[in-house]
Amino acid sequence: MAAPTLFKMAAPALEQLLTELLEPDSAGIRQATARLREALEEPGTLEGLAVLLREAERPQVRNLAAVLLRRRLRKLPPGLIDRLPQLVVEALERDTDGSCRGSLGLLQARLLLQGGPEFREPIWKWIQGATREPQKLEGALRVLSVCISEAGPALFGHAPVSVSHAPSCGSPAPFSGPALLWLLRGSLRSPNPPGVVGAALGALGELLPLLGGTRKNLWRSLVPEVLQALQELLERDQERGAAALEILEQLLEFHPEALSSHLREMLGLCLQVGGAESRGDALRVRALGTVTATVQSRGRALLPLLPWLLRGVLGPLCAPLGSPPDPEDEDGAEGPSPRHAAAQILDALAQELPPEKLLKELLPLLEGPARGSCAGGRKGAMLALAAIAGGCGSALRQRFLAPVLGALRGGLGDPEGAVRGAAAAAMRELREQMEPHLAPLAAEFLPRVLGELWGSPQGWFVLEALLEALGEGAQAWLPQVLPRIQGALEAAEPRGRELALSALHALACSCESLPLPPPTLAAVAALAREGPHQLQALVPVHTGLYWSILVYTGVY
Known part of the structure; x- marks a missing residue:
């Protein structure tokens, strides 16, 4: 059977x-x-x-x-x-x-x-019915978002959707432009709960690539509604608000002309959120990232707003050092901070705008924080120099060499470790443009670094930056530097050995020849016995050193 x-x-x-x-x-x-x-x-x-x-x-x-x-x-x-x-x-x-x-x-x-069309009818009727039942609306909008994202133009006959302010008389076709826009715009308004508003913004973002771009006035009228919905959502639910901010970047990508007359309002919302210390870091970083995307997309259109924009960016960039500290100031911490998200905006501005226009507005604004009593402000000024180095390095060398070297000198000599670390980061970023001028500065501060009790990752980071800035001049400092590295390599603490090996890598980058005395070579060789992968960082710049250690240890 x-x-x-x-x-x-x-x-x-x-x-x-x-x-x-x-x-x-x-x-x-x-x-x-x-x-x-x-x-x-x-x-x-x-x-x-x-x-x-x-x-x-x-x-x-x-x-x-x-x-x-x-x-x-x-x-x-x-x-x-x-x-x-x-x-x-x-x-x-x-x-x-x-x-x-x-x-x-x-x-x-x-x-x-x-x-075919008969497959659209059931789901459309269900979504329409859910609009009359608030407890079902959020789920229906999320399903709609998935359908739009995955099925795309198939919903509309493989053609851009023609849209108008409201659906025409009678029953609109399933998934027609007017019907969808009417549904989503209605869901943005209060008193809908945060879940509904967030889902509506998500679905609208998925719809944007499919909507025809011929009705510019419609898109301009839609932007204030989106900004108002975002502002209310951010006040009520930070997590959903952070996710919903993506619609601004989608507007920038697919309908940038719609934002032309609303740039200040959009950037103002993002800067206000990014500068609010009462909000979570993830939300603040997301909002400031939207500003960076706007700079990359609109570039010179922001020139009339530049002074106002820079003042908004300096808020989170120069905020007081908080608790917990920024991730780079705490060993083992991960993830971007609002301070660094603000620095990324300056990086984007330096890439997109003429250097002379940016520096004319930015440098005077940095003078106060760089000389102030707030350590966060001094750190922010150093990070600003690091951020603009890529786009403005040549202009800084040609027109502002003395002020930049003075700022770096102040940063490297700052009593606050976080400021010294930021100054070292700026020195590294500026090295390509200012290398001959940085070597004397590095030689000036290297004795101080070596003479202090620096066991923190920041101290090692500063040491590496100084060694790289010295170039071949680092050879003269080997008798003072190598014992420090050797001591850390011989210690049992894994993180210390990792930092010491990184400093050795910085020396290898700077020195064409790097003879290691037997005690230091033995300390490095001990790591090689644990596995050659410990020394892989040395291969790109100092193959001879790498292989000599492997031969010394008997690995080869």
């Missing part, structure tokens, strides 16, 4: 099989995978997966069923394909799990790509 198919055995048998695939048991997973591979050859199994979209108890199983159906969409029988759009809508109506709805949305998008 032939065994019944899994579908005829009822969905629970298939549900149990999928459940076994989710268990943390490697042997069980292998067995379940083999059984599923055989079962998928049975047409009834595909019908069973469709049932599980709605009836499986565990959301992980419902999610897996949606994924399997999407992957085998072209192998489904025609009858199931025709019913699947409605089955997906029924599953969406019942499911409240975000991950499941995402998978169902992806499945629906694939159906929209594969089918």
Whole structure:
């Protein structure tokens, strides 16, 4: 007697099989995978997966069923394909799990790509119905966003969408430009909850590449609504607000002309968020990153706003040193800080604007923080020099050499370690343009660095910058520097050995010949015995040193 198919055995048998695939048991997973591979050859199994979209108890199983159906969409029988759009809508109506709805949305998008207009009708009716039920609206908008992102032009007959301010009389076609814009613009307004507003902004961002760009007045009218919605969302939910800021970069990419008359308002919102110390760092960095994207996109269009823009950037750049400290000031910390996100704006400005125009406005603004009593301001001034070095280095050397060297001298001699570290970063960035002028400065401060109790990563970072600035002049300092490196290499602390090896790498960059005395060579060789990978950093600049250490240790 032939065994019944899994579908005829009822969905629970298939549900149990999928459940076994989710268990943390490697042997069980292998067995379940083999059984599923055989079962998928049975047409009834595909019908069973469709049932599980709605009836499986565990959301992980419902999610897996949606994924399997999407992957085998072209192998489904025609009858199931025709019913699947409605089955997906029924599953969406019942499911409240975000991950499941995402998978169902992806499945629906694939159906929209594969089918004709009749496949669009069920999902559009469901989305329209959700607009009348606030508890369903957020989920519907997120599904809509997935469909727009994945199905793209297929929703609109492979042509840009013609749009107007409101849908025409009668019932607009499913996924028509007027209907979608009317739905999304209505969802931006208060008193919709943050989830709805964030989802509407996300869907609108996905829609932007598909909308025709001929109605510039419409886009200009849309920008104030987007900015107002963003401002309210940022006040109510920082996490959703940070994600929703992406729409500004999407507008910059696809409809930059719409922002031309709203640049100050948009940048003002981002600078206000980026400078607010009461907000989370992730949100502040995201907002300041949007300013950087605007600079890169609009460039010279920002010249009339430059003085105002720079004052806004200097707020987070020169803010007081806080608790916790900036990531680069704390060993082991990761991630960008608002201070460095502000410096990246200056980097972008230096790349996009004429150097003389930027320096004329920026340098006077930096004088106060560079000489002030606030260590954060002094650090910010040093980071500003580092940021503009790439775009303005030549102009700084030709017209502002003495002030720049004076600022670096003040930074390297600052009592605050964070300021000295920022000055070292500026020296490194300026080295290509000012190398002959930096060597005397490095020689002036190297004795101080070597004479202090510097065991922190910042101290090593400053040492490296000074050695690189000295160039071949570093040879004269080997008797003082190498014992420091040797002591750190012989210590048991792994981080200290890593920093010492990095300093040795800086010496190798500077010196054409780097003879190591036997005690230092032995200390480095001890690392090679732990594995040649410890010395890989030396290979690009000092292959001879690398191989001599390997030979010394007997590795080769």
